[in-house]
Amino acid sequence: MYCSYEKILIGSAFFFHQDFGYVQTTSTEVLKSYVFNEPIVVDAARLQPLGPAAIFMQGTKRMPGTAVTKSVVANEPGGRKREEIFVDIIEKISVTFSSSGYILTSEIDGTIQMKSYLSGNPEIRLALNEDLSIGRGGGTIYDYRSSSGSGAVILDDCNFHESVRLDSFDMDRTLSLVPPDGEFPVMNYRMTQEFKPPFRINCLIEEAGQLKAEVIIKVRAEFPSNITANTIAVQMPLPKYTTRASFELEPGAVGQRTDFKEANKKLEWGLKKIVGGSEHTLRAKLTFSQESHANLTKEAGPVSMTFTIPMYNVSRLQVKYLQIAKKSSSYNPYRWVRYVTQANSYVARI
Template sequence: MAIDGLIILDSAGRPIIQSGFRSSAAAYPLLHIDALNNALENAPRPDDVDPVLHVSSLNVDAPAACCHAKVADMRILCPISGDVDPLYAFAFLQTFVDILREYFGHISAETLKDNFDVVYQLLEETLDSGGHPLTTSPNALRDIVLPPSLLNKVLSVAGVSGLASPSASSHPFASPIPWRKAGVRYNNNEIYFDVTETLEAIVNKNGTPAVSNVWGKVESNCKLSGIPDLLLTFSNSQSLVDCSFHPCVRLQRWSRDKTLSFVPPDGRFKLMEYRFAPVSASSQNQTAVPLMLRSVINVEEHGGSFDVTLTSRLTTRSMESVSVELFLGEGASSASCIASHNASWSFDLKTLSLRWEMKNVSPSASYTLRGTFSSAAQTPRPSRAFRVRFDSMQHTFSALKIDQLKMTGELYKPYKGMRGRSLGDIEWRW
């Protein structure tokens, strides 16, 4: 058994695009659409709906399930039946979403409706009639399905269709390497690497991390001529575990000496993903949290008061876009605060949450927020944890850097560049 197809719903839960479902009855996709809409209608919040829903199948011997994900203002459904791992469906679903972003940039229901012919062509090329993924490399798809552009539409309307079609030298599957185009040429040969690491942690009220993990990814933008064969060596690569790679990476070379040997695709692609496991961490390979949060919260009848202090533990880098959120409990009606350093705060009546925002937190600096809140509940029950998020440019938790980049197969010397970025999503208990 395999994936049965894809269904794209708009914000109102109505289908706008779906696969052919050749091997299923006409009512089969409707069962999955109804299952998701009913689950969303009965759930207190949309996020509470299970990403995998059981669906009453027309065939008792083949139980069915609906795997779904929210993308922008839409829902994308991936029906499966029989003995199929849901992760297999989610992997294809995410791949198809990445392809849509590659083609259209911003994804919305209006964008897909305006380019439904391109979306249907992509569905035909990425998923065969048996439900197995087919061509999912953007470089190969561009030779088969032309990306939408104003020039192509104008030439098509004018009746000059020959100019809007690819040249004979770039026919589909002309390259022996499926993820790289044939005959690529650039005036300036360069390749860039973006390293993004996200810290996900739960911190006890005494400041000790209960759970602390760093997940990273290396994205590349390749503008190299010909068919270059690259050998990339990172510093501190021994601390990277649970790695996954683009199909271009030779796994045996990584397993042997922790270097990346690959022929890169043309353009943007995700080279690898990993988890950072520091060897020198105090316990269980956990990463230190780069901030400290101290809070004093007093809950009284129909309200309470709070005094929160955030201190940066970084000594050389600033943290940007720092936000601290606290759910004030059911019945919360208002809040009044004083924030230091011209920071901003707001109270959202829809989410009943207090949000404290700082555009830039300097190294080793401290920021405070003091205030009170009122509630219709006699005994308010605010959340027992803050949610802290931050962004830090030119900084990575793993200190990952390029040691060396060697190239064979071409005679020019490429320019290489690398930049890092770290994000944080922390639950800090009080």
């Protein structure tokens, strides 16, 4: 009983200690306001019947329902509101590979998302790459003449939130704004300039005897080894006459699952995480109900992939600094800048 109780207490502490795997606070005083370690004994005879939703309306020893929409550590010890601001650079990428591995199409749809918990709505200055160019001609959609020339980061186009002022954007790529309440997109952008895809996918399908075939899928992470992708899912449609699939993973593989969806004839391969620079291989042996009368590559595929890569972005667009107008010499709010890359349409033909 004691061990089980301690596990629950420690699990609760870690839940509020981290956000997306990143440490948010180590203050025991802050965690005390979220985790309650004394049991509450309630006389069951005195309780009114509760519906599924009513259970959240009872008792004083629990966080209010709005807690899930707020920062994990929104309050300082003593009940003071924690001054902090979140800036997320979220990029959804679309890539199509040919059967030989060449990139046929590539595009990035990105957004700089901001959520402010700053009191008094102070002015904020957000600086991007100095070598940023907007528009294929190296200028911007606002006819600015960039002193940086072609630049290392070239966006096809972009648009800004109505609160953003662009007075010095052409000079130093700085955005000025007074953030409104709630979460909002500071800037949306699109990029079709050639970029290095985070994953390479190779797939081979070939006959392996009468009414049999073998599929080999290789996935290689092209990003640095200090970056880890998570929630990876690989799918591949199989010939409609496939009746069975058996799978073989690499020796010592952990955190991986495989499945054959017979209803829609799909192969599924899930990986909990992939470390940068690593390569993973799946082999699948297929059994058919009839002979193939066409090229197998025309009846199977393409291979599609979904993933999330925290603290990584392929466009190289960066927030160089986040400056907040000071109310006093002691005013120093917390600033959080996070990068996330996700797959929008990531496809490899076979």
